[in-house]
Amino acid sequence: MPTGGMLLVDKPAGMTSHDVVSRTRKARGTRKVGHAGTLDPMATGLLVVGVDEATRLLTFIVGADKTYTATILLGATTDTDDADGEIVERAPEHAIAGVTEAAISEGIAALTGAISQVPTTVSAIKVNGRRAYDLAREGVEVELQARNVVVSRFEVTARRRETDRIELDVVVDCSSGTYIRALARDLGAALGVGGHLSALRRTRVGPFAVTDAVQLDDLAEAELMSPADVGTIVLGAIEVSTEEALNLRQGKRLAGASARLPATPAAAIDPEGRLIGVVERRGDDVKSVMNLPTAAFV
CATH class of the missing domain: 3.30.2350.10 (Pseudouridine synthase)
Known part of the structure; x- marks a missing residue:
């Protein structure tokens, strides 16, 4: 097995x-x-x-897509856009007092939906073959390109105000590649008081x-x-016979089987409930694009 x-x-x-x-x-x-x-x-x-x-x-x-719960602290900017970094700028108390609830709502609305986002500098994105966070730690100025992401939900669940800060507890549903730290940074910048992430928890993948x-x-x-359960949950499953499983492992197509696919790609499951691999539609046929090692079935 x-x-x-x-x-x-x-x-x-x-x-x-x-x-x-x-x-x-x-x-x-x-x-x-x-x-x-x-x-x-x-x-x-x-x-x-x-x-x-x-x-x-x-x-x-x-x-x-992923879901996060987070706390955004408005009123201070850090060099990493989160609480692990050093504070580089604090907003005066009168500026924080001037941030209205309506302005916060407008700022969040502008960061919801299909947006263009510049990733945080301290990130795992590669620049000329090296991680951006490694370059940043060495003092190298890193300029990352904006990328298109989708924030399908950006909801405030709690608000707390003090003279030197505003804290927002939020829930974010977003596409892969979205930086929640960048949302905090950009919201703070739009409100003119700066912002960073003070807490982050991923609740769904x-x-x-x-x-x-x-x-x-x-x-x-x-x-x-x-693997069979994971493949079925993530991709949906196509059940294949013992002979079809062998053909897929040998790189052969399943002629005329595309109508059986629940989606493409899909997980191919043999009669013993084992994941053979991942298959895709090729016209009317089905072809494997990823097989598990044959030794796994011996």
Whole structure:
């Protein structure tokens, strides 16, 4: 039977996503571990972790929409756009007092929907082959290009005012590649008082929720989601016969089978409930675009 599967992990604050991968490798006794979508050390919440051959499914998860809860602090700008950075500018109290609820609502509305966003400088985006955060730490001025993202929900759930700050608790539904730190930065800039992120938690990645995640201390005993279950949840499934499964693993097309696809791509599941691979429509046919290793079925 195939080995490996998927884990939903609730990452604590103060750890990198790579730290979680390292802990998982040790807990599960394998080097083949990866994750779908980096969380900053400050952030907590859902990290989707693949173990052994299930790591090959991560590419179909990393681009999924996500949900975050966050706290935006208006009134101060930091060099990282979050609370881990150094404060580089504070707004005077009279400017903060002048920020109206209507202005906040208008600023949020302008950052909702299909928007063009310049990623935060301290990010994992590569510039000439190097991570932007590495260049920033070396004092190299990094100029990142704006990218199109979709913020389908940007909702304020609580507001707190003090003389030197305004804090907003928010919920954000967004497309992959959206930087919540940049939303905080841009909202603060639009209001003329600066802003940064003081708390961040990822609660959803595609169909997976943090309420189903395990804690770090439970990594060794946690039950893995099978590759077949993950593929079915993420992509939808096409059931194939034993002969069709063999043909797919050999690179052959399933002639005239495209009408059976629930979507494209889709997960191909054999009669024993195992994930053969991921398939796509090719005209009227179905062709494999990713197969699990044959050894996994021996």
